Amino acid sequence: MGFELRKSNVFYPIPKSRTLSANDGENDVVSEDLPPILDAAQVAELLGMNVQMVRRYAREGRLPAYKLPGGRTFKFFRDEIFEFVRSHPVIADLDDADARL
Secondary structure, rough: OOEEEEEOOOEEEEEOOOOOOOOOOOOOOOOHHHOEEHHHHHHHHHHHOHHHHHHHHHHOOOOOEEOOOOOOOOEHHHHHHHHHHHOOOOOOOOHHHHHHO
């Protein structure tokens, strides 16, 4: 189930078939489908993570996050989350691959 964007009192579901791509500027999730500022639940849904882990990563500085003065909730810029994912590609460990053969 994808999270829903709220515009006034109407919800717009994001189809599950859309995924985040590592292509520069060519995301399968179109930027207009997500608000420019996300909360922890939206980031968790986008990254397939638990909300508590997103908050922990934000506290530890592992995810780019912001808090408003006096605020308790984390806010995330959509473009910074996309860039964070792009900057952490999965690279096959050749030693592990050779060991399995």
